[in-house]
Each structure stands twice: as structure tokens, then as C-alpha cells.
Amino acid sequence: MDLKLKDKTVFITGSTAGIGFATAKALLNEGAKVIVNGRTNQSIDSALSKLKQDFPSGDVSGFAADFGDLESAKLLCATLPELDILINNVGIYKAAPFFEMEDSSWYQQFENNVMSGVRLSRHFLPKMLKKNWGRILFISSECAELVPPDLLAYSMTKTAMVAIAKGLAQLTKASGVTVNSILPGSTLSEGAEQFLKDEAAKSGKTKETVEADFFKEVRTSSLLQRFATVDEVASTIAYYCSPLASATNGSALKVEGGSTGGLI
Numbered sequence: 001m002d003l004k005l006k007d008k009t010v011f012i013t014g015s016t017a018g019i020g021f022a023t024a025k026a027l028l029n030e031g032a033k034v035i036v037n038g039r040t041n042q043s044i045d046s047a048l049s050k051l052k053q054d055f056p057s058g059d060v061s062g063f064a065a066d067f068g069d070l071e072s073a074k075l076l077c078a079t080l081p082e083l084d085i086l087i088n089n090v091g092i093y094k095a096a097p098f099f100e101m102e103d104s105s106w107y108q109q110f111e112n113n114v115m116s117g118v119r120l121s122r123h124f125l126p127k128m129l130k131k132n133w134g135r136i137l138f139i140s141s142e143c144a145e146l147v148p149p150d151l152l153a154y155s156m157t158k159t160a161m162v163a164i165a166k167g168l169a170q171l172t173k174a175s176g177v178t179v180n181s182i183l184p185g186s187t188l189s190e191g192a193e194q195f196l197k198d199e200a201a202k203s204g205k206t207k208e209t210v211e212a213d214f215f216k217e218v219r220t221s222s223l224l225q226r227f228a229t230v231d232e233v234a235s236t237i238a239y240y241c242s243p244l245a246s247a248t249n250g251s252a253l254k255v256e257g258g259s260t261g262g263l264i
């Protein structure tokens with residue numbers, strides 16, 4: 001299917017690895033012009049060289065900015081070109097019991113996960129409305145709905161992202177702009193891969209057994225009963241970037257392997 005994304009300019013936060021990087025690949029494959037982001041020039045250069053290898057004629061560039069740092073985010077808004085598509089993907093998490101989670105950790109996760117998307121949307125949404133076309137996607141999580149107690153602060157940020165996308169969509173009435181949130185489930189990014197390896201080393205089990213046990217004992221509601229691949233999530237994100245997805249607006253779109261249940 002041609003997603004009709006040729007020459008659309010896309011910025012993806014947190015995209016030198018994981019779901020963001022896979023999304024960059026999916027969009028380059030559709031002929032979009034992609035700007036990737038990570039915290040350092042070194043990680044950007046490494047991501048760009050991999051992408052240029054896979055897409056030698058692709059239009060791809062990078063911009064280092066740390067969303068934990070307000071000045072860096074401001075500079076980003078001032079420097080980026082006009083965008084057709086903004087993907088608010090960056091997300092950090094800290095797992096800890098509620099009674100042990102420091103204020104600073106709540107604020108840090110809020111700053112990175114929520115305020116990054118708020119600031120970029122405040123800057124780019126008016127420009128999209130002016131030209132009457134645009135896509136903003138907030139990459140939330142199944143945790144927005146499941147709210148695991150050891151991931152309470154993270155889950156709060158992910159629920160906030162769904163609310164913000166819904167609210168911003170109200171500002172797009174009768175325009176060609178849409179704002180949606182995407183809720184991935186457990187996804188085999190480099191971070192998740194490392195988690196499985198660490199758990200395997202700690203427990204003496206194989207990585208495969210650790211994964212199977214995670215779905216048997218922790219994410220029991222998953223219908224998929226395995227981690228999604230980053231490409232499975234990226235292809236969903238790419239579709240909702242497309243002009244073909246023009247009738248979906250203000251929605252919370254799940255790619256969580258059925259873990260959140262519910263009728264809708």
C-alpha cells in the first residue's frame with residue numbers, strides 16, 4: 001500500500017533506537033524526509049549512518065536535543081524546519097514501588113514524556129493548521145490504561161499523553177490536521193532486549209523462558225503472549241501518519257497485543 005508520504009517532513013523524538021528508529025525506517029521507506037533525534041551527536045551520527053546504508057537516496061538528517069533540558073528543547077523549536085508530521089515518541093521510565101519513588105523522578109518522567117510533546121505541539125500545531133495539513137502522534141503506552149503500580153509515574157505520563165492528544169484534536173476541527181495517540185504494548189526495543197538478557201543472567205533461565213514467564217506471570221492479559229517487534233509498532237505508526245488515515249482524529253489507537261481488553 002502506498003501511504004502517500006513521499007516528501008512529507010517528519011520529526012521523531014527519541015529515534016536513534018527502538019520504536020522511533022524503526023519508525024524512521026518505515027517512513028523513509030515511504031519516501032518521507034525524516035529528522036531523527038537523540039541526546040548526543042554521537043548517537044545521531046551512528047543512527048544516520050545505519051539509515052543511510054539502508055536508504056542511500058533517503059532524505060534523512062538528525063538533531064541532538066535532550067528533552068530533560070528545557071533550553072535544548074527551546075533550541076530545537078527554533079531550529080527545526082516546518083514539519084508535516086510530528087511524532088512525540090521520546091519516553092523514559094523508572095520502575096519503583098510507589099512509596100519509594102522520589103518527587104524528582106515523577107517530575108523527570110513528566111518533563112521528558114509529557115512536556116516534550118506539549119512544547120513541540122504548541123510550536124508546530126499552529127503552523128500545521130495554517131497550511132491545513134498535518135499529523136501529530138503521541139506515542140503513549142498500554143500502561144496508560146493498565147497502570148501497573150510499579151510504573152505509576154510513567155503510567156501517569158502516558159495517560160496524560162492520551163488526554164493531550166484528545167484535547168489538541170479538538171483544535172483541528174474541519175481541518176486536514178489530525179492528532180492521535182498510539183498505545184504500544186510490550187515491545188522488543190533494545191531496552192526490552194537488555195531487560196530480558198539481564199533477567200536471564202540473574203535467574204539462570206533462557207531469554208525465551210524469561211519472556212514466556214513475563215506473559216504468564218506479569219502481562220497476563222496479553223493476547224499476543226510475546227513482545228511485539230519494533231517493526232510491528234512502527235508500521236502502525238506509519239499508517240496513522242498517512243493521508244489515508246484522515247478520518248481518525250482524537251483517537252487512542254492500540255497496538256498492545258490485546259493487553260488492555262475492553263470492548264472498544
Ligand SMILES: NC(=O)c1ccc[n+]([C@@H]2O[C@H](COP(=O)([O-])OP(=O)(O)OC[C@H]3O[C@@H](n4cnc5c(N)ncnc54)[C@H](OP(=O)(O)O)[C@@H]3O)[C@@H](O)[C@H]2O)c1
Nearest residue numbers: 014015016017018019038039043066067091141186187189
Ligand atoms: N518498548 C516498549 O515496550 C514500549 C511499550 C509501550 C510504550 N513504549 C513507548 O514508546 C516510546 C519509545 O520506546 P522505546 O522502547 O523504543 O524507547 P527506547 O528504546 O528506550 O528509546 C531510546 C531512544 O530515546 C532517546 N532518548 C532517551 N532519552 C532522551 C532524551 N531525554 N531526549 C532525547 N532523546 C532521548 C534515545 O536517544 P539517545 O540514546 O541517542 O540519546 C533513543 O533514541 C516511548 O515513549 C515508550 O514509553 C515503549
